[in-house]
Amino acid sequence: MVDQQSDAEQRIVSVRDVAALARVSPTTVSNVLSGNRPVATATQDRVRHAIEELGYRPNLSARNLRLRRAGLIALAVPEIDVPYFAELVRLIVQAARRRGYTVLIDQTEGDAEAERFVLGGMNPGMVDGILFSPLGTDRAEFEQRRNRTPLVLLGERITGRGIDHVGIDNVAAAAAATRHLAEQGRRRIAALGHRTESGTAALRSQGYRQALDQAGLPYDEDLVVITHGYHRTNGAMAVRQLLQQGDPPDALFCYNDLLALGALRALHDAGLRVPEDVAVVGFDDIDDGRYSIPTLSTIAPDKAGIAEASLDLLLARIAGPGAEPSQLTVPYTLEVRESSRPL
Incomplete structure (x- = not known):
């Protein structure tokens, strides 16, 4: 005889269930999941603990259909096999997953035509937004951009007008x-x-x-x-x-x-x-x-900081494209190891 699941096991966990366990409102749970509104760190921790304890899984298809979104963001980098980009890609994919998004990864190899495709929004409607580390695109092309797909630049800022950017000094x-x-x-x-x-x-x-x-x-x-x-x-x-x-x-x-x-x-x-x-x-x-x-x-x-900040900027731009562009600078440290240790 096949065991039957209990009613509790069969019941789908809802946002309201998570909110009740975390002692917050359903709106707060939604903000933690989407990253569209700031939430205190302690509150985020309670919500994520409740999500884990209840085994909550957001219904992304329903959400995306309701919001007319694809649930996908693109990440375009010059070379995926370069360790710096490989490490950054991993962090961005993890951060996006926590926010309920899937990441499509594109390798441009710094080719101007490939980067022009990214700058043009890729295929219309395919992705909700783009994180882009450019190499072969000049300032004029960014300033002439007409595509409305939300875009955040990673690395060095090519243009200071009209585009969000995250990098270091x-x-x-x-x-x-x-x-x-x-x-x-x-x-x-x-x-x-x-x-x-x-x-x-x-x-x-x-x-x-x-x-x-x-x-x-x-x-x-x-x-x-x-x-x-x-x-x-x-x-x-x-x-x-x-x-x-x-x-x-x-x-x-x-x-x-x-x-x-x-x-x-x-x-x-x-x-x-x-x-x-x-x-x-x-x-x-x-x-x-x-x-x-x-x-x-x-x-x-701070590669983790770059991943988190760039996704927060991108999701804010997806939610409300009228905001002024932001130029965010994340910290760095000098790690002194054996190759330059004092003699």
Whole structure:
């Protein structure tokens, strides 16, 4: 004989059930689920505990039909296999799931046409909003955007007009990394990853120069290496280029951790010790850097903060598109590890 479920087990848990257990209103439960209105942290904790205890699952199909939404958001990044983006994607997917949304992931590879498709809203009606980390799109295209699909930029802000943005202060972060190296007594600090065009690299170059000026160190163009990519091989090639010079650097500020990991390998191959001969600092705080030999000093953006803030902005824009655009700056820390430890 097949066991029959009890009436309590068969009954569908409702928002009202969650509200009663959490001692809040059904509206508060809805706000916690949607992220459309701010809710005190302690209240959010009570609601999420009640959801877990009751096994509540929101009826997303009914909600989306009622609100005329797809229940999907898109996340467009240049390269999914780059560790920084992989880690950020995981955090965004988790944060979106907590808010009742599914994430569609698109890899643009920095291609202008692929990014233009994202900027145009992708297929009309397919997604409710887009989180976008652009690479190949210029300022004019953002300013000319006419599509009404809600959009939040991640990373560096390309235009200050009409578009929400979440990122860190790249100038200050790069200056902090360079200042740290100067404070260790390094006098020939190279920069790996410079780009002549505007964007993240240009801002990190600006911070690098600011810190040199503050430390009373000259700016030497021979120590600033333009790379054609931000992968390990580009970092290794940049170091080999620097070591061919008559007066090599005693420190490296790398514009991302992959460049730094490639640099570590090239320094090892050249018989140079890190940090004794050359100190190294990266940027992004990817997990690989905690397990390299030596472990990698790095600028650590608050990736979880980026995920949460960008989704809050996007969902607010979906709920009420008339609000003024926001430019949010999340914190960062300088994580000093073995590659730049004081001698």
